[in-house]
Amino acid sequence: MKFKKPIVLVIVLAAGLIALVISRTDLDHVFGDQHDEHAPLKVHDEHDDEQEPEEEPAIELTKEQIDEIGIKLATAAGGKFDVYISLPGETVVNADRMAHIVPRVSGVVREVKKKLGDIIKAGEVIAWLESPDLGKAKIDYLGKWAEVACCALDLTRAQQIHDNTIKLLQILDSSPSLETLQEAKGIEMGDNRSKLISAYAEYSFAKGAYLREKPLFEQNISSKQDFLKAENAFKKADAQYTAVRDSIAFEVRREMLEAQRARQLQMMQLKAADRQLKILGSTNENIKELELLAQNQSLNSAEEDDCTDPNCTECAANRQASQKTALDSAQAEEKLAWYPLVAPFDGTIIRKHITLGEMVKDDSEVFVVADLSSVWVDLHVYPKDLMKIKKGQKVVMSTGQTMPDVEGVISYVGPIVGAESRTALARVVLPNTKGILRPGLFVTARVAVGEVKADVIVFKDAVQTFEGRKCVFTKDEHGFEPCFVTLGQSNGGNVQITSGLDPGQQYVTKGAFELKSRIITSTLDSHAGHGH
Numbered sequence: 001m002k003f004k005k006p007i008v009l010v011i012v013l014a015a016g017l018i019a020l021v022i023s024r025t026d027l028d029h030v031f032g033d034q035h036d037e038h039a040p041l042k043v044h045d046e047h048d049d050e051q052e053p054e055e056e057p058a059i060e061l062t063k064e065q066i067d068e069i070g071i072k073l074a075t076a077a078g079g080k081f082d083v084y085i086s087l088p089g090e091t092v093v094n095a096d097r098m099a100h101i102v103p104r105v106s107g108v109v110r111e112v113k114k115k116l117g118d119i120i121k122a123g124e125v126i127a128w129l130e131s132p133d134l135g136k137a138k139i140d141y142l143g144k145w146a147e148v149a150c151c152a153l154d155l156t157r158a159q160q161i162h163d164n165t166i167k168l169l170q171i172l173d174s175s176p177s178l179e180t181l182q183e184a185k186g187i188e189m190g191d192n193r194s195k196l197i198s199a200y201a202e203y204s205f206a207k208g209a210y211l212r213e214k215p216l217f218e219q220n221i222s223s224k225q226d227f228l229k230a231e232n233a234f235k236k237a238d239a240q241y242t243a244v245r246d247s248i249a250f251e252v253r254r255e256m257l258e259a260q261r262a263r264q265l266q267m268m269q270l271k272a273a274d275r276q277l278k279i280l281g282s283t284n285e286n287i288k289e290l291e292l293l294a295q296n297q298s299l300n301s302a303e304e305d306d307c308t309d310p311n312c313t314e315c316a317a318n319r320q321a322s323q324k325t326a327l328d329s330a331q332a333e334e335k336l337a338w339y340p341l342v343a344p345f346d347g348t349i350i351r352k353h354i355t356l357g358e359m360v361k362d363d364s365e366v367f368v369v370a371d372l373s374s375v376w377v378d379l380h381v382y383p384k385d386l387m388k389i390k391k392g393q394k395v396v397m398s399t400g401q402t403m404p405d406v407e408g409v410i411s412y413v414g415p416i417v418g419a420e421s422r423t424a425l426a427r428v429v430l431p432n433t434k435g436i437l438r439p440g441l442f443v444t445a446r447v448a449v450g451e452v453k454a455d456v457i458v459f460k461d462a463v464q465t466f467e468g469r470k471c472v473f474t475k476d477e478h479g480f481e482p483c484f485v486t487l488g489q490s491n492g493g494n495v496q497i498t499s500g501l502d503p504g505q506q507y508v509t510k511g512a513f514e515l516k517s518r519i520i521t522s523t524l525d526s527h528a529g530h531g532h
Contacts, residue, residue, distance in 0.1 A: 057481065057482070057519050057522070058478050058479045058480065058481035058519075059479050059480050059481070059515075059518055059519050059522050060478070060479035060480075061479065061480065061518075069511045069514045069515060069518070070510060070511045070514070071480075071508055071510065071511035071514075071515060072508070072509045072510035072511065073475060073506050073507065073508060073509065074458075074459070074462075074506070074507060074509045075504060075505070075506055075507075076456050076457075076458060076497070076501050076502065076503055076504065076505045076506075076507055077456070077457070077503050077504075078453075078454055078455045078456060078457060078503060079453075079454070079457045080451055080452060080453045080454070080457075081451070081452055081457060081491055081493075081494040082394070082448035082450070082451055082452075082491055083448070083449055083450040083451065083452055083489055083491055084396070084446035084447060084448055084449065084491045084492060085385050085388060085389070085446070085447045085449050086444060086445070086446055086447075087379045087380060087381060087382075087385070087389075087426070087444075087445045087446075087447060088379070088380050088442070088443075088444060088445075089377050089378055089379035089380060089397070089428075089442070089443045089444070089445050090377070090378055090440070090441070090442050090443065091375050091376070091377050091399075091437050091438065091439050091440065091441040091442075091443060092375065092376045092377075092378055092439050092440075093350070093370045093372070093375065093376070093439045094370070094371065094372075094374045094375055094376050094429065095376070097345070097347070097370065097371035097373075097374060098347075098350075098368065098369070098370040098371070099344045099345070099347075099368070099369045099370075100365050100367075100368055101126075101341055101344070101365070101366055101367040101368070101369060102362070102363060102364060102365055102366065103129055103131075103281070103339065103341060103360055103361075103362055103364065103366065104279070104280050104281040104339075104362060105129075105131040105133045105134050105280050105281065105339060105362055106131060106133065106359070106360065106361045106362050107129035107130050107131035107132075107133075107134070107337075107339055107359070107360065108129065108130050108357065108358070108359055108360075109127065109128075109129055109354055109355065109356055109357060109358050109359075109360060110128045110129060110130050110338060110356075111127060111128040111356070112126075112127045112354055112355070112356055113125060113126055113127060113128075114126040114127070114349055114352075114367075115349070115352065116349055116350075116351070116352045117348065117349060117350075118348070118349050119346075119347070119348050120343040120346070120347060120348070120349065120369065121343060121346055122343055122344065122345045122346050123342055123343060124342060124343045125340045125341070125342055126341050126342065126343055126349070126367060127340075127341040127354060127366065127367075128338050128339070128340055128341070129338070129339045129340075129341065129360065130335075130337050130338050130339070131280070131337055131338075131339045132337060133280065134277075134280050134281070134282075134337050134338075134339050135336050135337025137273070137276050137277050137280055138277065138282075138290060138336050138337070139336070140273050140276070141270070141273040141274065141276075141277055141287070141290060142290065142293070142294050144266065144269050144270040144272075144273045145270060145273075145290075145291060145294045146294065147266045147269070147270075148263070148266045148267060148270050149294075151259070151262050151263040151266045152263065154259050154262065154263075155256075155259040155260060155262070155263045157188070157259075158252075158255050158256045158258075158259035158260075159256060159259070160188050160189075161188060161189050161190050161192065161252055161255070161256075162252040162253065162255070162256040164187050164188055164189040164193075165189045165192045165193075165196075165248060165249070165252045166249070166252070168187075168189065168192070168193060168196060169196070169245060169248075169249060172196065172200055172245070175204075178197075178201055178204065181197050181200070189252075192248045192251075192252065195244055195248060196244060196245065196248060199237075199240055199241040199244040199245070200241055202237045202240065202241065203237040203238055203240070203241035205237070206230075206233045206234040206236070206237035206238070207234050207237070207238070209230045209233065209234065210230045210231055210233070210234035212230075213226055213227045213230035213231070214227065214230075214231075274287060277290075280339070281339055281340075286340075341366065341367070343369060344369065345369070345371055346371060346373075347369040347370050347371040347372070348369070348370055348371075348372055349367055349368070349369055350368050350369070350370045351365075351367065351368035352366070352367055352368075353365060353366055353367075354366040354367065370439075372432055372435060372439075373431070373432055373433050374429060374430065374431055374432055375429075375430055375432045375437050375439060376427055376428070376429060376430075377395075377397060377408065377427065377428040377429075377430060377443055377445065378425055378426075378427055379395075379410075379425070379426040379427070379428065379445050379447075380421060380423040380424075380425070381413075381423055381424045381425070381426050382422075382423055383417065383422065383423075383424075385449075386417075386424055388447075388449040388450075389410065389413055389424075389426050389447060389449070390410070390413065391410055391411065391412065391413055392409060392410060393409065393410045393447050393448055393449065394407065394408075394409060394447075394448045395407065395408050395409065395410060395428050395445050395446065395447050395448070396445070396446045396448075396492070397428070397430075397443045397444070397445045397446075398443060398444050398445075398446075399441050399442070399443050399444075400442075400443075400444065403436060406430060406437070408428040408429070408430050409428065410426050410427070410428055410447070411427055411428060411429050412425075412426070412427040413425070413426050413427075414426070414427075426447075428445070446491070446492055448491075452488070452489045452496055454488060454489075454496040454497070454498075455503060456496070456497040456501050456502070456503055457494050457495070457496055457497070458472055458494070458495060458497055458501070458507060458509075459493065459494060459495075459509045460490055460491075460492070460493055460494060460495045461509065461510070461512065462507055462508060462509050462512050463485070463487065463495055463512075464482075464512050464513060464516050466482045466484075466516055466519075467482075469484050470484065470485055470486070470487055471483055471484045471485060471500075472485055472497075472501060472507045472508065472512070473507060473508040473512055473515050473516070474501070474505050474506060474507050474508075475506045475507070475508070476506075480508065480515055480519070481519075482516075482519070483500055483501055483505070483507070484500050485497050485498075485499065485500030485501050486498045486499040486500055
């Protein structure tokens, strides 16, 4: 029969299927639920759809246990917080308070008073140089000062001669007697006194002779020839006297003006020498000391010790003072070409390139001084954050060391993106009176770039990961249990909750991680006796 083979084939396939089902059932019975999760067959219980959902694990703790864990609670509430951008940065020296000390003149290093790392005060001498240029300028100043002193004496004498001569001319206007003019003897007026008195005497004699001859001639007692002779002598004496008066008045005026001009010229030259010293680095105090040196030299050269008594205490004191002055002057002259390098402000020597005896030029950087009472923090801003970073924004900086975080404000945002770093510069100026912030330290800065307002805000440390999801632990009458939440924006200390936690709920702010461990442990213990 032609239908026997298909019937046999169907019977064989059915038997094989039944055997496979029986074999699968036996395997499930032996191995329980440990079959491959990817197996195509699954025994389905009709009551599976009626199982109730699992409740979130909760744990009750006594007050002693809460205290032992250190749990702290807070009430969930709305609010606002700053949103930060994290930027890398570096602490650097405040360039506005850093000085590169360069000598104004070339010279040989004669003394180095400070070393690397020393703290210095403004105006303190940190090194001495000996400069031929400065020595020449000082010698020139001393010469000009001596000339000014001489000009001062010349001007004083010219003024005295002028005043005394004018006074004598005024006296002569009153036609005094020659005996009266003898009282002017000894008054300083050069040879003007003798010239004037001589001319006035001749004038007086000629005038007297003329006045005697005139009435005699009018009375025909004297001849006309004698009268004319006396008249001519009077006119000549009058002309000569007038000429001498005018000449002397003009001359004393001219000499005084010349002395004044010479004084002004010397003063201008002295001021030029003064300016040259200041250009070479001398201060007003240095120039005053130079003036004292010049005065001491003048006094020493002018002093004459006329006393020969060896027991005279006054003379001995004067000689001792004179010797001390001479010694001081000698020492000053020995260091006449020495030039001090002084600190421009209070600070610390951070670089030193000077040694005793070396020759330094006027472009040599011998010291670098920095005032470390304030420092800069240079932040590197990436292009994606440039639009968010602005002057005046609050910054919290951490060095990653044991030092506490430091707060500041952005004072400068650079307009250029670096060609190599591809970042822009943002700068924060920080006080550093205690010297904790050392230039060269790397920092991580969090810049407040915005503000978030939310209905629920919690502390960031309160958020934990439980069963692969984010949660906070809440407390109610059943104890502590995880409350799974959805997070929004956050900053260093707070995070926004967009769903899962309602305002007014109590949540764990401290001890959340320890509480999670307790809940996991208690859950494992509850399954320890089941035969799974």
